[in-house]
Amino acid sequence: MNNSLKSSVPTDREVILGILNNSEDTLNKLYKAYYAMVLQFILNNNGDEDDAKDVYQEGIIILYNKIKAGNFELSSKLKTYIYSVCRRIWLKKLSLNSKKTGSITDYEDVFAVEEDVENHEEKDASFVKMQSALDHLGEPCKTIIQDFYIHNLSMQDICEKFGYTNTDNAKTQKYKCLQRLKKIFFQP
Amino acid sequence: MRNDLELDAIIEDYLLGKLNAQEMEAFEQLRLSDATVDHKVVSHKFFLASMDTFAEQLRLKEQLSQIHTEIDVEGLAATLRPHPSRVVQLWRKHKSAIAVAASFVVLSLVSIYSIQHSTQQAERYRQLSNKVNNAIKTQNSLIRNIKHNNTTSDKPNNQNSFGGTGFAISTNGYILTNLHIINGADSLYVQNSKGESFKVKSVYTDPQNDIAILKISDKHFSNLSSIPYTIKRNTSNIGEIVYTLGYPKDDAVLGEGYVSSKNGFVGDTTQYQVAISVNPGNSGGPVLDNNGNLVGIISGKPDQTEGAAFAIKSKYILEAMRAIPQDSLGANKLSTNKKSLLSGLKRTKQIEKIQDYVFMIKAY
Numbered sequence: 001m002n003n004s005l006k007s008s009v010p011t012d013r014e015v016i017l018g019i020l021n022n023s024e025d026t027l028n029k030l031y032k033a034y035y036a037m038v039l040q041f042i043l044n045n046n047g048d049e050d051d052a053k054d055v056y057q058e059g060i061i062i063l064y065n066k067i068k069a070g071n072f073e074l075s076s077k078l079k080t081y082i083y084s085v086c087r088r089i090w091l092k093k094l095s096l097n098s099k100k101t102g103s104i105t106d107y108e109d110v111f112a113v114e115e116d117v118e119n120h121e122e123k124d125a126s127f128v129k130m131q132s133a134l135d136h137l138g139e140p141c142k143t144i145i146q147d148f149y150i151h152n153l154s155m156q157d158i159c160e161k162f163g164y165t166n167t168d169n170a171k172t173q174k175y176k177c178l179q180r181l182k183k184i185f186f187q188p
Numbered sequence: 189m190r191n192d193l194e195l196d197a198i199i200e201d202y203l204l205g206k207l208n209a210q211e212m213e214a215f216e217q218l219r220l221s222d223a224t225v226d227h228k229v230v231s232h233k234f235f236l237a238s239m240d241t242f243a244e245q246l247r248l249k250e251q252l253s254q255i256h257t258e259i260d261v262e263g264l265a266a267t268l269r270p271h272p273s274r275v276v277q278l279w280r281k282h283k284s285a286i287a288v289a290a291s292f293v294v295l296s297l298v299s300i301y302s303i304q305h306s307t308q309q310a311e312r313y314r315q316l317s318n319k320v321n322n323a324i325k326t327q328n329s330l331i332r333n334i335k336h337n338n339t340t341s342d343k344p345n346n347q348n349s350f351g352g353t354g355f356a357i358s359t360n361g362y363i364l365t366n367l368h369i370i371n372g373a374d375s376l377y378v379q380n381s382k383g384e385s386f387k388v389k390s391v392y393t394d395p396q397n398d399i400a401i402l403k404i405s406d407k408h409f410s411n412l413s414s415i416p417y418t419i420k421r422n423t424s425n426i427g428e429i430v431y432t433l434g435y436p437k438d439d440a441v442l443g444e445g446y447v448s449s450k451n452g453f454v455g456d457t458t459q460y461q462v463a464i465s466v467n468p469g470n471s472g473g474p475v476l477d478n479n480g481n482l483v484g485i486i487s488g489k490p491d492q493t494e495g496a497a498f499a500i501k502s503k504y505i506l507e508a509m510r511a512i513p514q515d516s517l518g519a520n521k522l523s524t525n526k527k528s529l530l531s532g533l534k535r536t537k538q539i540e541k542i543q544d545y546v547f548m549i550k551a552y
Contacts (some may be wrong), residue, residue, distance in 0.1 A: 035259055057256070150246060182232070
């Protein structure tokens with residue numbers, strides 16, 4: 001397992017081009033290439049496997065969004081970037097939980113990524129807001145909205161799935177749900 | 189309420205570009221005239237964008253979680269978890285630094301080894317002290333052997349003795365030679381061109397430059413007349429004609445050649461290389477230029493190259509002389525500033541003058 005992980009480490013260029021072209025294969029390779037590095041860091045700094053998963057996925061998402069935004073300039077190796085981002089996220093989490101952050105055991109070079117992490121936190125806040133708005137919406141509204149906006153189902157499909165007599169009824173139901181959702185979402 | 193829902197539907201269709209041209213125009217008109225509608229459009233646009241990013245992130249997270257299930261987390265965690273042993277922890281933490289240090293050590297060891305090895309292979313330095321009494325020896329050695337047995341009949345036959353050359357650096361009996369000739373010897377004798385032997389003792393040794401200074405301690409020794417040669421202070425140039433007088437056999441032998449390199453054995457800057465054929469016994473012999481200036485001391489030759497020898501540079505003679513008390517050398521010592529008595533003489537006359545100052549060194 002370990003060996004196959006190492007042998008398939010993609011080059012930095014491959015990763016960037018792959019992500020820009022929405023290549024699932026590249027994302028897969030990227031994810032597997034550096035997971036062990038972050039896992040090691042978290043495990044050796046008061047974390048467990050689940051922490052590692054959360055932190056690492058957040059790190060990958062930050063990288064992904066940055067590349068997608070098109071303003072990604074590679075000033076270091078991707079490995080260093082991912083490590084630095086994950087390290088920053090984990091340190092924040094540790095200090096939030098007021099756990100010991102005194103001596104951090106490092107395994108790689110680190111460079112400043114505070115800005116990227118903070119940008120991401122802003123985005124993440126709106127993500128969390130939407131998530132909680134959806135959670136407050138209740139069924140069947142939540143599923144209808146999710147099916148339509150996230151899973152891109154057609155109104156026809158939704159109509160059949162929920163057993164509405166015609167699509168107009170489904171549409172009306174959807175807009176009712178949407179109105180409520182917007183109300184919750186835009187609540188200060 | 190009903191109207192609101194219809195308005196929402198139209199707004200969404202408008203934003204998603206689902207309206208036809210006519211409806212589009214009508215709606216835009218409405219948007220311009222009614223600020224509330226316009227506000228609703230803007231807020232819905234923002235909402236849709238938020239929903240889009242939300243959807244995208246959600247899909248990405250799902251994708252990542254999917255990939256995550258393919259990884260053997262347990263196995264990886266087991267190997268990466270902090271190890272109970274401090275040594276292993278240290279090793280993991282400083283793996284790269286340790287690797288760099290280790291490779292550096294290996295590299296330097298290899299290079300040291302290869303340097304030694306190549307020097308060994310290239311050439312070996314052969315010191316030119318004459319080892320006498322060796323069973324496998326040429327005729328010359330045998331003759332010496334017999335003579336030694338005659339003169340020192342009380343000594344055991346198989347005792348090793350060494351011979352070399354030395355030269356006077358003062359009129360009162362100080363003689364300079366190579367350290368390797370006299371190293372480890374119990375007793376030392378010098379013999380002049382007339383065949384007279386004097387007992388000497390070593391007063392100064394310089395292992396760095398392979399120089400030794402001996403002092404004749406024999407009461408039969410009478411002071412020499414003034415030293416005919418002087419020391420050359422500057423280094424000699426390549427091509428300068430030089431010659432040496434030495435005792436590879438019982439009679440003095442002249443060897444003539446030129447300075448062939450400014451450095452000696454594998455770039456040794458304390459020596460010259462000279463193109464003079466020398467043999468065991470030449471060690472310690474003076475190297476003089478045409479004007480009778482002392483250029484160096486023969487000290488060895490390369491193992492594989494014929495017709496070349498190494499000579500210690502004359503400035504180390506000066507250094508060695510400074511190391512012994514100046515009074516003891518007397519007034520008529522070897523110096524740099526006097527004019528050489530040999531200057532302008534023919535080679536035969538020069539040899540005639542210096543042969544009384546060049547001695548055979550015998551070490552027992």
